[in-house]
Amino acid sequence: MSKKNGYAIGVDLGGTNIAAGIVNSSGKVILREKLPTMAHLGGKAVLGRIAQAISCLMQKTDPKIRKEIKGIGIGTPGLVDHKRGIVREPPNLPGMDGMNIKKYMETRFKLKTYLANDANAYAVGEHTFGAGKGTKNMVCITLGTGLGGGIIIDGKLYVGSFETAGELGHVIIRKEGIPCLCGSIGCVEPYVGANFIAERARKDIKNGKRSSIVKLVNGDLSKITPIIIEKAARQKDKYAKALWNEIGSEIGTALISIVNTLSPEMVVIGGGVSKAGDILFNPIKEKFNKIGFKFLRKRVKIVPGKLSDDAGVLGSSSLVWNHI
Numbered sequence: 001m002s003k004k005n006g007y008a009i010g011v012d013l014g015g016t017n018i019a020a021g022i023v024n025s026s027g028k029v030i031l032r033e034k035l036p037t038m039a040h041l042g043g044k045a046v047l048g049r050i051a052q053a054i055s056c057l058m059q060k061t062d063p064k065i066r067k068e069i070k071g072i073g074i075g076t077p078g079l080v081d082h083k084r085g086i087v088r089e090p091p092n093l094p095g096m097d098g099m100n101i102k103k104y105m106e107t108r109f110k111l112k113t114y115l116a117n118d119a120n121a122y123a124v125g126e127h128t129f130g131a132g133k134g135t136k137n138m139v140c141i142t143l144g145t146g147l148g149g150g151i152i153i154d155g156k157l158y159v160g161s162f163e164t165a166g167e168l169g170h171v172i173i174r175k176e177g178i179p180c181l182c183g184s185i186g187c188v189e190p191y192v193g194a195n196f197i198a199e200r201a202r203k204d205i206k207n208g209k210r211s212s213i214v215k216l217v218n219g220d221l222s223k224i225t226p227i228i229i230e231k232a233a234r235q236k237d238k239y240a241k242a243l244w245n246e247i248g249s250e251i252g253t254a255l256i257s258i259v260n261t262l263s264p265e266m267v268v269i270g271g272g273v274s275k276a277g278d279i280l281f282n283p284i285k286e287k288f289n290k291i292g293f294k295f296l297r298k299r300v301k302i303v304p305g306k307l308s309d310d311a312g313v314l315g316s317s318s319l320v321w322n323h324i
């Protein structure tokens with residue numbers, strides 16, 4: 001990326017919240033805004049809420065900075081037509097299907113607007129400001145409710161002929177397995193999503209598995225989250241450790257297919273579930289080093305993301321500096 005001056009607005013559109021911020025060209029968020037998405041009010045209302053978040057930032061910032069804002073980047077769930085700026089089939093925002101977000105924002109704010117799938121935007125963000133800075137080819141995966149992905153080839157986001165590349169959550173790891181929301185069977189996503197992990201622990205405990213997780217949630221199994229299971233694992237709880245080993249192993253299996261296909265120098269793993277740290281990364285690497293090509297084992301770096309809590313906003317803002 002050539003050195004650019006000025007600021008960009010980054011908007012992370014989620015099913016629950018819209019997070020937005022003004023970001024400088026080195027990746028520092030200088031102003032933040034957060035609004036509930038209120039997806040139930042429909043697509044037009046959500047467009048209005050995104051615009052409201054941007055307006056708030058514009059009003060609050062110094063007029064000198066406002067003049068230096070070069071564009072708006074928006075990360076959204078779903079498939080994206082990048083050129084036209086249309087979002088398709090966003091899973092938690094059904095009312096947004098087919099909406100032209102780019103046109104709406106450009107008309108309203110007279111600023112160039114760039115739209116990308118949220119995991120793709122995150123990959124561009126890690127490549128521009130984070131762990132993948134300076135790499136030529138890298139893969140990014142985000143672990144949260146689902147498993148999102150983004151692929152950088154020759155320093156640029158790879159979207160493919162139909163602009164849908166990077167759907168890494170749907171790499172198949174079982175011939176016969178759990179049905180996935182995408183319509184396929186045995187995709188990695190339903191085996192490693194946050195809700196699956198919590199539900200799996202609930203089920204196992206109800207079926208008699210002994211674990212300190214029960215104590216950590218004071219007997220209320222509905223309070224189990226991946227963070228609680230991580231806590232238990234750090235307290236040397238055998239069950240919790242075994243569960244993380246299994247999750248890591250599933251991700252490692254998917255990574256082998258991804259790395260064998262793309263030969264990236266780095267795999268960056270981010271998102272809420274990745275905060276489990278070495279408890280998750282160790283079994284991922286172990287699996288990769290056990291069954292991946294020997295030649296690749298020492299060469300491909302598997303590292304945690306660096307963008308942390310501002311990841312969504314930073315990733316979206318980076319679209320302004322790295323046009324798709």
Ligand SMILES: [Zn+2]
Nearest residue numbers: 170180182187
């Ligand atoms: Zn799938």
